[in-house]
Amino acid sequence: MKEQFERLDALTAKALEGGGKERIEGQHKKGKLTARERVNLLLDEGSFQEIGQLVTHRSSNFGLEKQKFLGDGVITGYGTIDGRLVYVFSQDFTVLGGSLAEAHAQKICRVMDLAMQNGAPVIGLNDSGGARIQEGVVSLGGYADIFYRNVRASGVIPQISAILGPCAGGAVYSPALTDFVLMAEGTSYMFVTGPNVVKTVTHEEVSSEDLGGASTHASKSGVAHFTAGNEVEGIRQLRQLVGYIPSNCEEEPPTQAYTPCDEARPMLDTIIPDNPNQPYDIRQVMNAVIDPDSSMEVHAEYARNMVIGFARVAGRTVGCVANQPAVLAGVLDIDASVKAARFVRFCDAFNIPLLVFVDVPGFLPGTDQEWRGIISHGAKLLYAFSEATVPRITIITRKAYGGAYDVMNSKHIGCDMNFAWPSAEIAVMGAKGAAEIIFKGEIAKAADPAAKWQEKEQQYKEQFANPFEAAARGYVDEVIRPSQTRQKVMAALEMLRNKVDKLPRKKHGNIPL
Numbered sequence: 001m002k003e004q005f006e007r008l009d010a011l012t013a014k015a016l017e018g019g020g021k022e023r024i025e026g027q028h029k030k031g032k033l034t035a036r037e038r039v040n041l042l043l044d045e046g047s048f049q050e051i052g053q054l055v056t057h058r059s060s061n062f063g064l065e066k067q068k069f070l071g072d073g074v075i076t077g078y079g080t081i082d083g084r085l086v087y088v089f090s091q092d093f094t095v096l097g098g099s100l101a102e103a104h105a106q107k108i109c110r111v112m113d114l115a116m117q118n119g120a121p122v123i124g125l126n127d128s129g130g131a132r133i134q135e136g137v138v139s140l141g142g143y144a145d146i147f148y149r150n151v152r153a154s155g156v157i158p159q160i161s162a163i164l165g166p167c168a169g170g171a172v173y174s175p176a177l178t179d180f181v182l183m184a185e186g187t188s189y190m191f192v193t194g195p196n197v198v199k200t201v202t203h204e205e206v207s208s209e210d211l212g213g214a215s216t217h218a219s220k221s222g223v224a225h226f227t228a229g230n231e232v233e234g235i236r237q238l239r240q241l242v243g244y245i246p247s248n249c250e251e252e253p254p255t256q257a258y259t260p261c262d263e264a265r266p267m268l269d270t271i272i273p274d275n276p277n278q279p280y281d282i283r284q285v286m287n288a289v290i291d292p293d294s295s296m297e298v299h300a301e302y303a304r305n306m307v308i309g310f311a312r313v314a315g316r317t318v319g320c321v322a323n324q325p326a327v328l329a330g331v332l333d334i335d336a337s338v339k340a341a342r343f344v345r346f347c348d349a350f351n352i353p354l355l356v357f358v359d360v361p362g363f364l365p366g367t368d369q370e371w372r373g374i375i376s377h378g379a380k381l382l383y384a385f386s387e388a389t390v391p392r393i394t395i396i397t398r399k400a401y402g403g404a405y406d407v408m409n410s411k412h413i414g415c416d417m418n419f420a421w422p423s424a425e426i427a428v429m430g431a432k433g434a435a436e437i438i439f440k441g442e443i444a445k446a447a448d449p450a451a452k453w454q455e456k457e458q459q460y461k462e463q464f465a466n467p468f469e470a471a472a473r474g475y476v477d478e479v480i481r482p483s484q485t486r487q488k489v490m491a492a493l494e495m496l497r498n499k500v501d502k503l504p505r506k507k508h509g510n511i512p513l
């Protein structure tokens with residue numbers, strides 16, 4: 001027996017070496033952690049249980065038989081985050097560049113299958129040169145096996161990807177299918193084809209960073225939901241994210257203890273500027289309504305005219321969606337619509353109530369938006385809210401104009417409780433534009449057209465630029481003082497705790513993709 005034990009110890013020691021000391025040093029020199037260091041940081045201390053440590057590839061193409069590494073370049077297994085079960089895979093760049101082929105893919109599929117069976121999130125720590133070129137079509141098949149599982153698991157268990165190195169080719173599609181993507185600044189890249197291929201095909205010269213670095217994907221493409229200055233910070237963010245979400249679609253999100261105190265927020269009574277065209281930061285409103293320091297913004301750098309993120313109210317997770325009047329006046333455009341729609345669908349899939357703050361002047365007009373399909377993209381948000389069955393609360397702080405009023409979680413599309421501040425303006429459009437259209441003839445004929453315009457604008461404002469017309473019809477449940485907002489939201493969430501709402505029987509809907 002002693003011999004077998006020694007053999008086991010030797011194999012374990014070998015597996016822990018990854019691609020060897022030199023390559024590990026190389027990884028550290030680039031400012032990156034090793035695959036094992038990442039897993040240990042991510043999971044509660046001592047909780048990691050490895051699966052498939054002794055797996056190796058079976059290929060002898062191009063001399064691969066001389067390059068066998070225990071684990072085949074990916075560490076897989078399970079452990080806990082704050083005591084809750086998660087499954088994890090962590091690609092090891094020191095082994096054949098973290099490239100993926102048959103055995104590597106089978107290991108990832110195994111933890112994904114276990115995660116589905118047992119209803120717990122999968123977290124992928126990606127650091128890979130993509131399909132292992134030597135293994136050919138087997139590598140492509142391996143990727144497809146993972147993509148298939150990503151899609152089957154979508155909406156059943158949360159899937160989270162961290163990009164912690166180069167991710168090229170097939171390596172980017174699995175993360176793109178998951179719910180959230182985090183990238184580390186300066187050391188991670190995502191692209192379908194790298195700068196060299198880009199240069200050959202399009203003659204564009206672009207650096208890896210510009211083409212697919214963290215800030216590019218966080219601000220331009222929207223592929224990355226979170227960025228971190230370094231890996232340690234990034235892994236801390238992953239742990240924080242897991243703390244908001246349930247383990248699977250059948251569970252409620254985890255809660256935190258909350259001690260009730262004075263819930264009035266007097267500062268909200270003075271937050272709306274006198275001039276309706278003056279901006280203010282909707283984050284200040286959100287922060288006053290949620291539990292102090294309980295938020296985690298998603299897509300913070302992308303489509304900043306919309307703010308989305310997780311927070312807690314009385315210790316319970318909520319998903320916040322808010323127009324941001326401080327950026328582009330909070331207008332709805334393509335990027336903002338898509339950003340919010342995907343988040344709404346995530347929250348709905350995982351039983352997270354939605355808290356929506358509305359101050360929106362409408363959809364962004366213009367050829368750029370129209371030609372790129374604002375109609376279909378805006379409809380995504382309409383679709384996402386309309387199909388959501390979780391508790392849904394809206395607070396209209398100021399403008400709710402036109403189609404954007406309907407889209408932003410209005411009563412008509414299934415919002416449960418709609419509150420409006422006295423400063424709310426719920427109308428087809430702004431008073432100035434409305435007066436110009438409906439009183440065009442009268443204004444033109446007037447002795448002093450400017451004065452007439454002003455008079456008609458005022459008349460329109462009095463009749464429509466307020467919340468009372470909508471409240472009279474029951475489109476708004478209650479007009480509240482801003483300072484009461486948190487109390488009202490807390491009461492509504494409690495009232496909606498056992499909400500049951502089912503969609504009609506169907507195979508699946510057909511969101512305008």
Ligand code: HXC
Pocket residue numbers: 095096097098099128129130131132133134140143144166168169170171173194
């Ligand atoms: C096999 C690979 C590999 C790969 C890297 N390596 N990528 N081995 N298959 N795909 C190996 C290298 O040969 C090298 O081995 C070691 O990993 C480290 O790589 P370096 O190039 O030295 O590292 P670095 O300079 O940091 O560059 C990293 C990189 C680059 C940007 C990822 O290696 C690269 O461009 N790799 C190829 C990317 C790619 O085109 N992948 C295929 C995409 S096609 P040695 O032993 O020399 O140290 C694809 C199709 C899937 O994925 C489609 C599914 C839909």
